[in-house]
Amino acid sequence: MIDIAPPLRLRLDAGALVANWRWLAAQGGSAACGAAIKANGYGLGAREVMHHLAAAGCRDFFVASWAEAAALMPLPAGVALSVLHGVGEADMVAARTLPVRPVLNSVEQVARWRAGGDARPCDVMVDTGMSRLGLRVEEALGGALDGLVIETLLSHLASADEDSAQNAQQLAAFGALREAIPARRYSLANSAGICLGADYAFDLTRPGIALYGGLPRADAAGQLRQVVFPEARVLQLRDVRAGETVGYGASWTAAADSRIAVTNLGYADGYLRCHAGHGGATWNGAALPLIGRVSMDLTAFDASGAGTLGEGDWLAIDYDLPTTATASGLSQYELLTGLGDRFERRWG
Ligand SMILES: *Cc1c(COP(=O)(O)O)cnc(C)c1O
Numbered sequence: 001m002i003d004i005a006p007p008l009r010l011r012l013d014a015g016a017l018v019a020n021w022r023w024l025a026a027q028g029g030s031a032a033c034g035a036a037i038k039a040n041g042y043g044l045g046a047r048e049v050m051h052h053l054a055a056a057g058c059r060d061f062f063v064a065s066w067a068e069a070a071a072l073m074p075l076p077a078g079v080a081l082s083v084l085h086g087v088g089e090a091d092m093v094a095a096r097t098l099p100v101r102p103v104l105n106s107v108e109q110v111a112r113w114r115a116g117g118d119a120r121p122c123d124v125m126v127d128t129g130m131s132r133l134g135l136r137v138e139e140a141l142g143g144a145l146d147g148l149v150i151e152t153l154l155s156h157l158a159s160a161d162e163d164s165a166q167n168a169q170q171l172a173a174f175g176a177l178r179e180a181i182p183a184r185r186y187s188l189a190n191s192a193g194i195c196l197g198a199d200y201a202f203d204l205t206r207p208g209i210a211l212y213g214g215l216p217r218a219d220a221a222g223q224l225r226q227v228v229f230p231e232a233r234v235l236q237l238r239d240v241r242a243g244e245t246v247g248y249g250a251s252w253t254a255a256a257d258s259r260i261a262v263t264n265l266g267y268a269d270g271y272l273r274c275h276a277g278h279g280g281a282t283w284n285g286a287a288l289p290l291i292g293r294v295s296m297d298l299t300a301f302d303a304s305g306a307g308t309l310g311e312g313d314w315l316a317i318d319y320d321l322p323t324t325a326t327a328s329g330l331s332q333y334e335l336l337t338g339l340g341d342r343f344e345r346r347w348g
Pocket of ligand 1: 038208
């Protein structure tokens, strides 16, 4: 077998991931702190995220689909996994076979789960104002859940990242559900919800984005560490003269004689065209601004200030989530989940 080096690297800081989880756990007071690891752990690698967090004491994980759940078998000892999309007809075999709980989202899903005759506990999502997934409050209070063995009753906040009156409304609605519907645990807060205060934590919190270095609310500024560090390789260094242009559409013109580093990163890797105009990279402490357009698998940076940078060297791509999201117009979630599989994910 020939050994082929992966073209791109995603450096992943396990210490930062665990530190973020610990900080989020502390904000929730006595509530347990779980982890949303859907979409392949927001692009980092669900299996590795689960193992790092389980080793730190995290016991509750959430994925979207049964395919995501199956890919995580076998689970680490003592760990519980739930599938947020619940059970469709086609999911029942997986749901009965895997040691994983469905999060039932509708009267139809509840009926399907009951008909399956599985005596194991399930989770249930009740919609308290987002109108996305979950039973309606009236349905939940009207007997639809009677007799069901519920491990965790969940609801999800629609506007926790904003100072919206909807947060208190959902909190009150969830508090009322808790009085009326028996379950072993109650869970409302995602990352932003955790930052709204310990009232929102109930028995179990479900952070996602903040684990991975996203800033869920301005209140948490300075508390969360960057976890994901993309790196691209210099394919070619070239000198351009003042007045020459770089890339498709000739959108960048050299104001002075310049040195250009052409890297192997592009929009096919999830480094989208909206980074043009403000993206950048660093090498050995030098800043290299992105120049011209982002191509499918090539992006150029101005390396005029990067001294002895050579072909084959690795540039650290600027990817602090809050600032990159503001500059690019992409959400912090899109910045992570879009990163493609040409990146080798390297935990350190
Ligand atoms: C994705 C998700 C979370 C995590 O949300 P973040 O905003 O990433 O913290 C929590 N709960 C549910 C139901 C989710 O779908």
